[in-house]
Amino acid sequence: MNxxxxxxxxxxxxxxxxxxxxxxxxxxxxLAVALISQERALRTGSARAADRFDLIVAAPGSQxxxxxxxxxLRPGTTKLLPPEVTVRLLNDKRAAFVAPIGFGDSHRSAxxxxxxxxxxxxxxxxxxxGRVFARREEAVVGAASPMKVGETFQPTHGIPRDGxxxxxxxxxxxxxxxxxxxxxxxxGSPWDSAIMVPVELVWQLHSLPYGHEEGSxxxxxxxxxxxxxxxxxxxxxxxxxxxxxxxRNAYTTNESMGFFPAxxxxxxxxxxxxLRQLMSLLAIVTxxxxxxxxxxxxxxxxxFLVPQLITLRALGAPRLFIAAxxxxxxxxxxxxxxxxxxxxxxxxxxxxxxxxxxxxGVELTPTLDSSEYLIAASILATGWxxxxxxxxxxxxxxxxxxxxxx
Amino acid sequence: xxxxxxxxxxxxxxxxxxxxDVTGDRFDALSGITAQFKPGRVTAIVxxxxxxxxxxxxxxxxxxxxxxxxxxxxxxxxxxxxESARDTWRRHNCGMVFQDFRLIDELxxxxxxxxxxxxxxxxxxxILRERARTLIRDLGLLERSVSTSRLSRGERQRVALARALLxxxxxxxxxxxxxxxxxxxAASVAKTLEGLAGQGKAVVCVTxxxxxxxxxxxxxxxxxxxxxxxxxxxFVGLRAGDHA
Numbered sequence: 052m053n054x055x056x057x058x059x060x061x062x063x064x065x066x067x068x069x070x071x072x073x074x075x076x077x078x079x080x081x082l083a084v085a086l087i088s089q090e091r092a093l094r095t096g097s098a099r100a101a102d103r104f105d106l107i108v109a110a111p112g113s114q115x116x117x118x119x120x121x122x123x124l125r126p127g128t129t130k131l132l133p134p135e136v137t138v139r140l141l142n143d144k145r146a147a148f149v150a151p152i153g154f155g156d157s158h159r160s161a162x163x164x165x166x167x168x169x170x171x172x173x174x175x176x177x178x179x180x181g182r183v184f185a186r187r188e189e190a191v192v193g194a195a196s197p198m199k200v201g202e203t204f205q206p207t208h209g210i211p212r213d214g215x216x217x218x219x220x221x222x223x224x225x226x227x228x229x230x231x232x233x234x235x236x237x238x239g240s241p242w243d244s245a246i247m248v249p250v251e252l253v254w255q256l257h258s259l260p261y262g263h264e265e266g267s268x269x270x271x272x273x274x275x276x277x278x279x280x281x282x283x284x285x286x287x288x289x290x291x292x293x294x295x296x297x298x299r300n301a302y303t304t305n306e307s308m309g310f311f312p313a314x315x316x317x318x319x320x321x322x323x324x325x326l327r328q329l330m331s332l333l334a335i336v337t338x339x340x341x342x343x344x345x346x347x348x349x350x351x352x353x354x355f356l357v358p359q360l361i362t363l364r365a366l367g368a369p370r371l372f373i374a375a376x377x378x379x380x381x382x383x384x385x386x387x388x389x390x391x392x393x394x395x396x397x398x399x400x401x402x403x404x405x406x407x408x409x410x411x412g413v414e415l416t417p418t419l420d421s422s423e424y425l426i427a428a429s430i431l432a433t434g435w436x437x438x439x440x441x442x443x444x445x446x447x448x449x450x451x452x453x454x455x456x457x
Numbered sequence: 458x459x460x461x462x463x464x465x466x467x468x469x470x471x472x473x474x475x476x477x478d479v480t481g482d483r484f485d486a487l488s489g490i491t492a493q494f495k496p497g498r499v500t501a502i503v504x505x506x507x508x509x510x511x512x513x514x515x516x517x518x519x520x521x522x523x524x525x526x527x528x529x530x531x532x533x534x535x536x537x538x539x540e541s542a543r544d545t546w547r548r549h550n551c552g553m554v555f556q557d558f559r560l561i562d563e564l565x566x567x568x569x570x571x572x573x574x575x576x577x578x579x580x581x582x583x584i585l586r587e588r589a590r591t592l593i594r595d596l597g598l599l600e601r602s603v604s605t606s607r608l609s610r611g612e613r614q615r616v617a618l619a620r621a622l623l624x625x626x627x628x629x630x631x632x633x634x635x636x637x638x639x640x641x642x643a644a645s646v647a648k649t650l651e652g653l654a655g656q657g658k659a660v661v662c663v664t665x666x667x668x669x670x671x672x673x674x675x676x677x678x679x680x681x682x683x684x685x686x687x688x689x690x691x692f693v694g695l696r697a698g699d700h701a
Contacts, residue, residue, distance in 0.1 A: 053579045056568065057561070064563035064604070131485075220488040365520060367548025368576045370541060451521040452513075454555075 054375040057363075061380050065355050072348040073388045079341030080392020083334040084423045085399035089415075090330050092404050094320060097123075097413040100240035106295055108132065108140055108149075108302045109284040114315040121152055121284040122312055123413065124162050124241040131281035136307045138276040140285055143301075145294040148173070148272075151282040153253035156206040161196060161248045163206050165253030167271045170286055170454050171189040174238050181233030187252040187270055191233040193243035195412075203230045206248075206256065227256065241412030254280055297423055338430060345434045349381050353441040354379060358457040360445045365454055370446055377442035378435075385434030389427050393419065467494040467659055472526035472536075474512050474682075482663055484522065486512045489680045490526070494675075496627065499650055499660040501670045504679035510663040513631055513679065518551050518630050519543035530628070548576055552621030554555040556633035556663075558613045560620075562606035562611060566598060569605055570619045585623060594650065611642030618649060629653055629660045635669055647672050 062069050101122045109117040110130035119125040132140070141149050150173075153165030168183035171191050181200040184191055192198045205228055229248060237243055249270040254261040262274040287309075289295035295311070302309035360373050397419050404415035472490040475483050482698070488510045494500050494517070502510045515521040517528060519535050522543075528536040535546055547553070560569050570589040574581040581589075593600050605616055614634065621629060631650065635643035647669045654660045662669055665675040670676060678685040 053575055056575060057564070057572070060561070060563040060568065182553060358559070359561045359563065362555075363572070364544070364563060365518075365553055365555070365559070366573055366576075367544050367546075367551070367553075369544060369548075369572075372576055451515045454515070454520065455511075 052369065052372050052375070054372055054379055057359075057376050058379040058383060061356060061359070061376075065352065068352060068355070069384055072352065072384050073342075073391060075284055075344045075348065076341055076385060076388025076430070076434070077194050077395055079337050079344060080389050081091070081395035081399055083337040083341070083430075084393060084396025084419065085403065086330045086334045086337070087422055087426070088396065088417045088419060089403050091420065092400065092415040092417040093407070096239065096404075096408075096413045097317055098313070100157055100413045101316055103238070104286055104312045105289055106287040106298055106308045106309060107284055108136075108287055108298075108307055110281075111305065111308045114308065114310045115319055117284055117308070117310075118315045118319070120154070121286070122240070123411065124164065124245055125411075126162075129283045131283055131307050132285070134279055134281045136302070137282050137285070138274070138279050140287070140302065140307075141272060141274050141279065142276070143287075143298065145290060145298050145301075147288040147290050149288075150286045151250050152267065152284045152286060153250045153282055155253060155257060156202050156208055158206055158246055159197075161192075161198075161244050161246050162241075163190075163248055163253070164242070165248055165250035166286075167250060169271070169288075171233075171235065171247050173252045173288060174240075175235035177236065178233045179236045181231075181232055182359040184247070185232075185270065187249050187255065188227060188229050189232045189248070190229045191235060191247045192231050193235050193245045193247075194237040194429055195243040196246065197233070198231050198246070199425055200231050200234055203228050204246075205229070206246075208256075212249065228250070236415070239414030243414070244412050249309035250282070301321055334426065338426065341430055342433055342437070343435050345381075345385060345430075346440075348384070349437055349440055352381060352384070353377075353444070357442065357445065359449075360441075361450065361453040364445070364450050369431070372444035373445055374439075377445055378438045381438035381441065382435050385431060385438060389431045389434070392430075393423070393427050396423065466496050467528070467530045467661075468492065469513075469517065470527045470529070472513070472516060472528065473524045474509070474516055474521060475524045481484055485682050487516065487523070490679075490682075490684060492677055492684070494628070494659045496657050496659050496662050498674040499662065499672060500652045500675040500677060501673035502661065502663045502677045502679060503670060504685065505684045508679040509682040510679055512682075513628055513677075514632055514661065514663050515544055517628075518623065520551060541542075548573065549624065550627050552624070552626040554614075554617050554621045554629065554631035554634050556636050558610075558617040560605040560613055560616055564603050564605065565602050566593060566605060566608070567600050567602075569616055570623055572620060580663050588625075589619065592622055597645075610637055611639065611645070612639055614642065614646055615649075618646065622653070627658060629658050631660070631662045631664075633663055635664065635666045643668055656685055667688065667695045 104122050107117060107121055110132050112130060116127055117129055120127040120129050143149060148169040150167045150170035156163040171183050179194060251261040251270050259280040260278040262279045263269045264275060287298055289298050299309040360377060364373055400417035404417045408415050468633060470491050472487055475485045475486060477483055479594060490513060503582050504510050512521060516523045523536050525568060527534055538546060567589055570593060571581045574585040590600060596619050596629040598612060598615050605613055635646050638646060643666060650660050650662060664670060
């Protein structure tokens with residue numbers, strides 16, 4: 052007994068209706084899969100981007116705002132740490148290094164971040180190309196920067212918001228000519244598109260004390276306590292885990308705020324839990340729509356097949372043969388739809404990730420995990436059970452009456 | 458005469474079939490039908506519309522379970538078989554030809570003819586495939602790789618005939634096999650059915666067609682579900698080559 056030649060012939064003959072059914076199922080599955088895959092990609096991508104930022108100290112305020120500004124390099128307004136706190140922090144022995152971060156300038160929409168070579172080395176492990184900056188007029192670019200080592204540029208005051216420099220209050224070029232001397236390895240974070248310069252340059256360009264004696268060309272620590280301005284934030288690499296907690300507590304005062312980015316992200320995720328629930332609800336609604344589509348499709352396609360199945364019964368085909376055709380036809384379409392949906396869902400999630408990565412700089416790597424396969428499997432299983440419906444109905448009907456009616 | 462006395466062939470005895478109408482009242486579609494369908498003979502079942510011709514054919518085929526009476530084929534009481542067993546019996550013993558052909562238009566000519574072979578095999582055995590090709594050729598058809606929906610009505614009826622003959626059944630049951638055919642095609646089908654009887658098959662046709670009736674060895678005339686005239690050969694002595 053082999054119903055497949057007949058199932059195949061039915062599929063070929065009714066290919067347009069079958070394709071429409073497959074695409075309907077695939078659309079629903081892909082949406083459900085993409086929603087869940089994308090939510091996970093966002094979570095893992097943002098966590099990975101913040102992974103190398105052990106502790107951040109900033110002026111009291113919103114941890115989320117500081118996180119977005121310091122880690123994800125989103126334009127924002129943050130208060131400055133008081134200079135005395137900054138000095139105390141920069142010289143704290145419980146930290147392997149403390150890297151001040153200074154913002155305010157850009158070049159061709161890429162943010163220029165003033166910091167120390169320690170942070171550059173820490174984020175990149177080793178550089179992909181060139182060396183870290185050793186002079187104020189030198190820069191290291193992120194892995195995704197279009198700038199080449201050896202290229203020179205003049206920093207522009209202001210950071211474009213949403214890529215539109217027109218929105219800045221006072222865009223103008225600073226006079227300094229900066230040379231790119233190195234390129235970082237990919238970090239999967241917005242830092243890949245950024246330009247890192249010595250923080251002294253940022254201070255100097257903004258007419259602030261630049262952390263060293265007047266006329267000194269030094270870059271990096273130690274900083275002169277009397278000549279160090281406040282900074283928006285500092286990235287701290289504690290020597291030990293215990294030191295990390297000590298530092299956080301020590302700098303959680305009225306004047307400063309110390310926090311672990313990972314914790315802030317976790318709180319952010321919990322706040323976004325409602326969004327996740329909404330996405331889960333959307334996924335469930337999508338699945339329900341898919342199942343409704345399957346039921347409707349089954350009933351519509353069933354109408355095509357009934358006369359043929361009745362004929363086969365009248366010719367003496369075994370009941371199992373009829374059931375296998377009725378089930379096999381719909382089950383094949385559901386299988387094709389779910390399979391295509393998984394592929395399309397991954398593709399959709401990949402496309403959205405690319406778009407978001409281009410927009411935010413956070414590398415998002417969509418994957419298909421057990422939850423997506425579970426959704427696909429549950430839709431497939433339900434579809435296959437629903438596919439029994441035509442088989443059952445054909446068996447239940449009186450053959451003589453069916454012959455007269457069809 | 459008890460038709461079951463016959464050693465071979467198909468017989469029905471005191472067959473009755475009743476149904477409920479739309480108002481829920483029962484009515485007898487068939488009542489007290491006794492007849493024998495011998496191998497090598499063409500039996501035409503005639504009668505006005507609604508007289509129970511197709512119901513009788515469906516009872517004989519095991520498609521419909523009679524309310525009373527018995528259908529016997531050889532040593533098998535077909536009417537007492539369960540549905541699956543009746544399907545199996547029909548598959549092995551009956552070649553069905555339907556009034557509207559009931560071809561599976563999703564399939565080609567050859568695929569339609571070989572469909573019954575799929576019921577019991579994973580692949581159509583080569584011997585049956587060859588037999589299908591022979592039948593197609595003998596019935597004047599071309600083995601075309603096109604849907605049967607593209608064929609003429611005469612061609613479609615011949616495909617239906619070939620399909621009915623594939624498994625070499627002992628009984629051919631045909632419902633109005635010439636109803637929608639032109640005169641030439643109807644004559645061809647009638648000749649084919651006659652030829653099948655000549656090969657020893659019991660051929661039972663429900664028909665309104667005088668041409669087919671004139672070639673039948675037996676005629677059963679139904680009226681309101683009962684046999685109106687005795688099941689006799691009306692053309693005894695008139696037909697050349699009569700082998701009754």
